Amino acid sequence: MMRDHHRLASLATRRLVSRNGPLHTEAGQLSIEGLPSQEIVQRLGTPVLVYSSARLRDNIEQAVDAARACPFPIRIHYALKACYLAGVVGLMREAGLNVEVMSEFEYLLSRRVGFAPDQVVVNGPAKRPEFLERAVSDGVALINVESLAEVAFLDALGQRLGKAVQVGLRINPLPSRHLRGPFAPPGSKFGFDVPTGEAAAAVRRIIRARGLSLRGVHCHSYTRRYSPEAHRAHVASVVRFVRQVEGTLGVRIPVLDLGGGFGSRSIMEADGGPLRSFIAEMSDPLVGLSGDREIVIEPGRYLVNDAAVCLTTVLSCKVNGGRRWVVVDAGRNILPPRKNAEYAVVPCEPRPGRTRYHVGDFLCMPSEPIPLSFVSGPIEPGDHLAVFNAGAYTFSMAQSFGEPIPSAILVDKTDWTWLYRKKSIEEQWRGLSGQT
Numbered sequence: 001m002m003r004d005h006h007r008l009a010s011l012a013t014r015r016l017v018s019r020n021g022p023l024h025t026e027a028g029q030l031s032i033e034g035l036p037s038q039e040i041v042q043r044l045g046t047p048v049l050v051y052s053s054a055r056l057r058d059n060i061e062q063a064v065d066a067a068r069a070c071p072f073p074i075r076i077h078y079a080l081k082a083c084y085l086a087g088v089v090g091l092m093r094e095a096g097l098n099v100e101v102m103s104e105f106e107y108l109l110s111r112r113v114g115f116a117p118d119q120v121v122v123n124g125p126a127k128r129p130e131f132l133e134r135a136v137s138d139g140v141a142l143i144n145v146e147s148l149a150e151v152a153f154l155d156a157l158g159q160r161l162g163k164a165v166q167v168g169l170r171i172n173p174l175p176s177r178h179l180r181g182p183f184a185p186p187g188s189k190f191g192f193d194v195p196t197g198e199a200a201a202a203v204r205r206i207i208r209a210r211g212l213s214l215r216g217v218h219c220h221s222y223t224r225r226y227s228p229e230a231h232r233a234h235v236a237s238v239v240r241f242v243r244q245v246e247g248t249l250g251v252r253i254p255v256l257d258l259g260g261g262f263g264s265r266s267i268m269e270a271d272g273g274p275l276r277s278f279i280a281e282m283s284d285p286l287v288g289l290s291g292d293r294e295i296v297i298e299p300g301r302y303l304v305n306d307a308a309v310c311l312t313t314v315l316s317c318k319v320n321g322g323r324r325w326v327v328v329d330a331g332r333n334i335l336p337p338r339k340n341a342e343y344a345v346v347p348c349e350p351r352p353g354r355t356r357y358h359v360g361d362f363l364c365m366p367s368e369p370i371p372l373s374f375v376s377g378p379i380e381p382g383d384h385l386a387v388f389n390a391g392a393y394t395f396s397m398a399q400s401f402g403e404p405i406p407s408a409i410l411v412d413k414t415d416w417t418w419l420y421r422k423k424s425i426e427e428q429w430r431g432l433s434g435q436t
């Protein structure tokens with residue numbers, strides 16, 4: 001398996017555009033569902049974030065099929081944090097997916113898109129009391145608790161309302177030294193550590209509470225994992241905890257919420273295989289668990305990342321210290337620099353030539369939003385480039401830095417609709433000068 005994620009992202013992107021799918025190169029030009037990138041750029045300028053509805057629907061279908069193929073019932077809760085754009089989230093809802101939120105803001109957005117409260121899983125290392133009250137009175141599907149203070153608050157709330165609030169317990173089981181992810185290292189701000197006995201103590205606290213009912217355990221420990229074995233080890237560690245507390249404390253925990261953490265679909269398929277094979281691997285440790293169980297997964301990146309490209313214009317080409325640069329007009333305002341980003345850059349109109357350029361943004365910051373990215377040329381100022389894998393954690397993490405957050409559109413069979421319109425300078429100014 002290739003270890004270098006950047007090379008893998010480039011390889012997967014080359015494969016994606018060479019196929020006759022929604023994002024592909026046709027007559028020497030990148031097109032999105034048959035809509036030439038040049039047309040989009042001429043009409044809307046750059047940078048612009050372009051989602052393909054066909055790819056989004058296909059990603060959803062792959063996830064639903066993979067879940068159906070599993071012997072255990074799986075509920076898919078789309079992790080809203082991956083992309084907030086209503087036109088994108090609406091496709092998830094139309095396809096029957098549920099949703100996962102990490103704040104009241106996200107919860108209210110999900111309700112505006114049309115999700116019912118019982119389709120919502122609530123996560124977050126610290127939740128506002130008003131939000132918890134709202135979530136309980138609306139009747140959300142599950143609230144995963146992450147501290148004893150939250151346990152105490154919900155217990156008191158349940159007693160006051162005369163009902164048992166259904167909670168899940170977020171745990172950090174430490175699957176193995178090698179699989180330790182950034183989301184659940186020992187001593188993290190998330191959930192309860194298993195090895196120290198804190199998670200088992202929290203279970204005892206919940207089962208004593210008159211205002212609570214323990215419905216699930218939750219564990220999200222990494223993102224962008226391309227090895228099915230890692231997912232299997234993750235599930236095995238959750239199952240170990242469930243068996244242990246069920247055996248020693250006489251409880252039954254019907255829901256296992258396994259979080260997100262799958263990679264981008266195109267990269268997954270270029271490397272570890274289709275989602276179906278990951279789910280099959282994950283279901284293995286579940287075999288032998290007694291009684292009916294419901295499995296929850298919370299994918300974000302898998303569903304949206306490879307369904308969008310950011311179209312950008314080359315502002316300048318230069319050579320510094322022998323290094324060739326192309327400097328583009330998309331920056332961290334829409335492509336946040338993240339270690340786990342998987343941006344891959346391709347010219348919208350590829351020309352023969354193997355000159356490699358570093359890709360940098362127009363901002364006065366030393367770090368690049370497209371770290372270690374290259375594009376093969378020849379490239380000239382005015383050329384348009386497409387940054388692939390721009391669908392997840394871009395718009396939701398976008399910021400007006402240097403330039404406003406750019407527009408985003410959804411293409412559907414050569415037609416397009418707005419997802420987000422870039423604010424005019426007047427709108428920006430009203431906000432920045434404290435006017436309404």
Ligand SMILES: Cc1ncc(COP(=O)(O)O)c(C=O)c1O
Pocket residue numbers: 079081082100123183220222223224259260261262298299300301302
């Ligand atoms: C609790 C939780 N669930 C799901 C996700 C989605 O993860 P991914 O996009 O890697 O699938 C995240 C991402 O941070 C998360 O924190």
